[in-house]
Amino acid sequence: MRQIAVFDTTLRDGEQSPGVNLNLEEKLEIAQQLERLGVDVIEAGFPAASPGDLESTKAVAHALKNTSVAGLARANHKDIDAAWEALKDGVKPRLHLFLATSPIHREHKLQMSQDQVIEKAVDCVKYASRYFKDIEFSAEDAGRTELPFLRDVFTAVIEAGAKVVNVPDTVGYMTPEEYGNVFRYLKENVPNIDQAVLSAHCHDDLGMAVANSLAAVQNGADQVEGTINGIGERAGNAALEEIAVALQIRKDFYEAQTTLTLEQLARTSKVVSSLTDFEVPRNKAVVGANAFAHEAGIHQDGMLKERTTYEIISPQMVGYDATQLVLGKHSGRHALKERLEFLGYSVSEEHLKEVFKKFKGLADKKKQVLDEDIIALLRESTRSQDQDQYALEYIHVSYMNSIATATIKLQTPEGVSVEEAAIGSGSVEAIYNTIERMVSMNIHLLDYKIRSLSKGRDALAEVQVTVSYEGMTGTGKGVDHDVLGASTKAFVDSINRLRKMSKPKQFMEDKEEEETTHCVLDSFN
Ligand code: KIV
Ligand code: ZN
Secondary structure (H helix, E strand, C coil): CEECEEEECCCCCHHHCCCCCCCHHHHHHHHHHHHHHCCCEEEEECHHHCHHHHHHHHHHHHHCCCCEEEEEEECCHHHHHHHHHHHCCCCCEEEEEEEECCHHHHHHHHCCCHHHHHHHHHHHHHHHHCCCCEEEEEEECHHHCCHHHHHHHHHHHHHHCCCEEEEEECCCCCCHHHHHHHHHHHHHHCCCHHHCEEEEEEECCCCCHHHHHHHHHHCCCCEEEEEHHHCCCCCCECEHHHHHHHHHHCHHHHCEECCCCHHHHHHHHHHHHHHHCCCCCCCCCCCCCCCCCCCCHHHHHHHHHCHHHCCCCCHHHHCCCCCCCCECCCCCHHHHHHHHHHCCCCCCHHHHHHHHHHHHHHHHHCCCECHHHHHHHHHHHHHHCCCCCCEEEEEEEEEECCEEEEEEEEECCCCCEEEEEEEECCHHHHHHHHHHHHHCCCCEEEEEEEEECCCCCCCCEEEEEEEEECCEEEEEEEEECCHHHHHHHHHHHHHHHHHHCCCCCCCCCCCCCHHHHHHHHHHCC
């Protein structure tokens, strides 16, 4: 069996998904779960992008004990310095350096000749070698790059010290056969390829990211890059859980394996989905809610006789708990802690106390407290631990003849209680008009979703909103027994999150190096 390294970029390429804004604690939570899953490399961020990105990459590098942590850098010395600053305390720091190579990027974005691209790439690899032992070089838009030029770029950067050469299909344009051929060509034509690892990095614009990654493995890739749940810019990145399970189930065909602990996949998917507010489609391969559901009578009959008639992946293999453990009002703090740990959350004693208080409150109103409920309580209490934010004190709504009136009391970040009222043609509109007036921000509601967290009339309601304010887009979530309570909390949460964002996510202050600034705006994906 060949061993395939897994490079996870959920916290970098995945975080580029519109509407995803993870704070430092959330990034740490995901990184720790990825370490449990056993990925080889975690790309924690793009340190030169903002002080916040540098700080969170540093925190992840510091927190992880076994996993290599990578940081992205454009091909300039300042970015490399920032990456070193963020990663130097990690156990195995890796620099992920990228420069575009395709004719379309060279001509329109970089305005550089082939020779200039090679010169810049080599200069940066050499500069980075002062700090980093482990350098990965990505030829951005490699999929649309002339093969002989790609061969020359890789030969030169390996010669300069790169240990991994990555072939991004940045725009998700390739077919599996074409992408596989690129790897075969590189294996056969880059003279020093035995001194580096070849890596695949696929985007899903044509729905072929996973198939392309597997074709790369067949043709010589020893590292695959992707994200959990396939999140990422536009249509997303290759879903790592799908690649890992495909390699396991079809080991007869691929003769390759990863070191992932597959039983951690369901939990990792849940943690990522819950913290990014990115719902996993029900029919998603490997981790979707329907992935193991059999509806048709013929299938059910077959399953009862012999599971393998219609099931190629067992739910247990990817960590689906066959028996959902239910907590209730008699469950103690220890049971709650154990369940949280099972779900992938490690909480301090102090935090547990707070979550347990909320859990008891919920168990008084709801007979069975399910995993979804517990995760929602945990999230809510994590968010409310932050002092510097608006907190809801109470809400009163009345509705008559198509006019709703909301009266709301909020505590401001400065600790002052303020009260306000406004009307709207519906209850939610009245609530949002009131809050908008209180925070003096002109907020656009882009999306509003409501769902029941579990079954039954006593289920909790979860509201998720997407809002925009002065060019920034953010999401907010609220959970409550009452749908209006959940709607209010979600809106307040989105405002708290917007306040933490100092500037639009893709805005760069780096004005010095024009062409590299474009890299971020155009193709930071
Ligand atoms: O898709 C891409 O080209 C990237 C690079 C930064 C590696 O994400
Ligand atoms: Zn990418």
